Structures are given as C-alpha cells and as structure tokens.
Amino acid sequence: xxxxxxxxxxxxxxxxxxxxxxxxxxxxxxxxxxxxxxxxxxxxxxxxxxxxxxxxxxxxxxxxxxxxxxxxxxxxxxxxxxxxxxxxxxxxxxxxxxxxxxxxxxxxxxxxxxxxxxxxxxxxxxxxxxxxxxxxxxxxxxxxxxxxxxxxxxxxxxxxxxxxxxxxxxxxxxxxxxxxxxxxxxxxxxxxxxxxxxxxxxxxxxxxxxxxxxxxxxxxxxxxxxxxxxxxxxxxxxxxxxxxxxxxxxxxxxxxxxxxxxxxxxxxxxxxxxxxxxxxxxxxxxxxxxxxxxxxxxx
Ligand code: R5P
Numbered sequence: 001x002x003x004x005x006x007x008x009x010x011x012x013x014x015x016x017x018x019x020x021x022x023x024x025x026x027x028x029x030x031x032x033x034x035x036x037x038x039x040x041x042x043x044x045x046x047x048x049x050x051x052x053x054x055x056x057x058x059x060x061x062x063x064x065x066x067x068x069x070x071x072x073x074x075x076x077x078x079x080x081x082x083x084x085x086x087x088x089x090x091x092x093x094x095x096x097x098x099x100x101x102x103x104x105x106x107x108x109x110x111x112x113x114x115x116x117x118x119x120x121x122x123x124x125x126x127x128x129x130x131x132x133x134x135x136x137x138x139x140x141x142x143x144x145x146x147x148x149x150x151x152x153x154x155x156x157x158x159x160x161x162x163x164x165x166x167x168x169x170x171x172x173x174x175x176x177x178x179x180x181x182x183x184x185x186x187x188x189x190x191x192x193x194x195x196x197x198x199x200x201x202x203x204x205x206x207x208x209x210x211x212x213x214x215x216x217x218x219x220x221x222x223x224x225x226x227x228x229x230x231x232x233x234x235x236x237x238x239x240x241x242x243x244x245x246x247x248x249x250x251x252x253x254x255x256x257x258x259x260x261x262x263x264x265x266x267x268x269x270x271x272x273x274x275x276x277x278x279x280x281x282x283x284x285x286x287x288x289x290x291x292x293x294x295x296x297x298x299x
Pocket of ligand 1: 096130167168170171199201219220221222223224225226227228
C-alpha cells in the first residue's frame with residue numbers, strides 16, 4: 001500500500017502527472033463525467049483504502065466547473081473513510097473577490113472556502129494567493145500558501161540595473177518582499193479600476209525612478225493582460241530601458257496572447273499552475289514549472 005495517493009481533477013492533468021512522477025506516488029483513477037445538462041458526476045475508481053490523499057485541481061477557467069468537480073471528488077473520498085485529504089489548488093480561483101468592493105457584493109472567496117471545507121478537505125496547499133486574507137476564510141483547516149517568486153529570482157538578468165515593479169496597490173506587499181529578497185529598488189504603478197465595467201483599468205502614475213533601468217513587473221495573475229501592458233507603456237514613457245514581467249498564474253483569455261505578444265514587453269514569465277492552451281502560447285512567453293515547489297510541500 002502506498003503511503004499516500006494522489007488524485008487529479010480535470011483542470012491540469014499535466015502538472016498532476018509531473019507531481020506524481022516527482023514524488024513517485026501513484027495517481028488514482030477517477031471517472032469524471034459531465035451530463036448533457038451540465039451536471040457533473042464523479043466516481044473514485046481505485047483508492048485501496050488510503051488514509052491520506054492529495055487532490056490536485058486548479059480553479060481556472062471554467063472555475064465553477066472545476067470547483068464543483070473538486071467538491072465532488074472530496075465528497076467521494078470522504079465517503080471512503082479517507083482521514084487526511086489535502087486539496088492541492090495551484091491556482092485558487094475567485095481569490096480576487098476577497099472583499100466586498102461595493103455594497104451588496106458577495107465575498108466569493110469566502111463562499112469557495114466554505115464549499116472546500118464542507119467537501120471534507122482537511123488542508124489546502126495553494127500558490128501565490130491574490131491576498132493573504134483569503135487564507136483567513138478557511139476557519140477549520142490550515143492553508144499553506146506557497147510562493148513561486150523563487151522561480152522569478154532565477155530569471156532576473158544578471159549584472160543589470162533592475163527595479164521591481166508592483167503594477168497596482170494590491171500587489172505592493174508581494175513586490176516589496178521580493179524586492180527586499182533580491183536587493184533591488186521598488187517601484188509602484190498606480191492603477192484605477194472601473195467597477196462598473198469588467199476588465200477595465202487605467203494606470204495613472206509611476207512612483208519611483210525607472211530611467212535607464214530594467215523594470216521587472218511582479219504580479220499574481222494575468223487575465224486579459226491589460227494591467228501588464230498599460231504598466232509597461234507607462235514605464236517606457238518614464239524612461240525604462242526594458243520591461244519584463246513575471247506572474248504566477250496565466251489565467252489567459254482568448255485575447256491575452258495578442259495583447260501581450262504585440263506589446264513592448266520584452267519577455268513574460270508565468271508558471272504552470274494553470275494549463276495554458278497551446279494556441280495561447282507565443283514566443284515571448286516562458287512557462288516555468290511549480291512541480292518541485294508543490295511536490296516538496298506535499299512531502
Ligand atoms: C489584480 O488585482 C491582479 O493582481 C492582476 O493585476 C489582475 O487580475 C490582472 O488582470 P488583467 O490581466 O486582466 O489586467
């Protein structure tokens with residue numbers, strides 16, 4: 001009997017396979033189907049009465065489907081008397097909705113936390129949460145929030161004058177911590193969001209000196225690419241020699257590839273917390289792997 005068994009939802013099988021190989025732990029079989037009306041059905045095919053399992057599932061697009069699948073896998077395992085069930089959620093979708101921005105808005109990250117705990121998981125391992133406050137919604141189980149920024153440290157150009165840039169106020173803490181670690185100055189771009197229109201942001205100013213420097217923008221997530229590209233134009237206007245970007249989660253939509261590849265960004269680094277469709281990749285994009293980071297945490 002294995003010490004622990006891994007299971008994978010449908011969102012990122014490639015990463016799950018890599019983690020399984022790294023840990024030399026078997027990937028259990030799941031029969032996961034979706035009926036014509038959109039409902040999901042999940043059945044654990046082999047679990048051999050394991051006491052500990054880890055279920056790997058990113059809550060990427062379509063987030064609702066993958067969340068439901070994760071909850072159903074949790075419930076199915078729980079019914080087989082598994083004692084310790086880790087939800088390994090490399091990308092924890094809905095985390096950007098961590099507070100009510102306007103009266104009457106649901107705190108979606110809190111609802112997701114309730115669902116994951118209710119499904120029977122006893123621990124969550126995730127990577128680069130949009131904000132630490134999301135972990136606070138998990139009242140009954142621990143949350144391990146790993147960071148992929150160590151991967152970013154390895155791609156910084158050597159012997160160059162570098163500044164670390166936060167593309168908005170929300171990312172300041174993350175960028176500040178990283179700037180300290182790599183001993184580089186910190187720069188901040190002020191971004192304003194129009195809450196009435198989705199995916200609409202405007203960058204208004206740069207705080208800090210970027211003249212003749214290589215600007216490295218650090219962010220948690222790229223969706224449309226708008227935040228990065230607007231910040232890049234502003235940094236170039238302020239004299240940056242070159243702009244590169246690192247974001248942990250490539251939560252791309254169909255237009256992201258064009259927006260980023262046609263932008264003045266020199267290079268964009270992301271990780272494989274989310275499986276990126278082949279047709280959404282482009283030459284300036286490098287995908288780094290979080291396999292070792294997650295495997296180490298499971299261990
Ligand atoms: C926002 O607060 C996040 O940290 C990202 O900056 C944002 O989600 C990126 O979205 P987009 O690529 O659509 O601008």
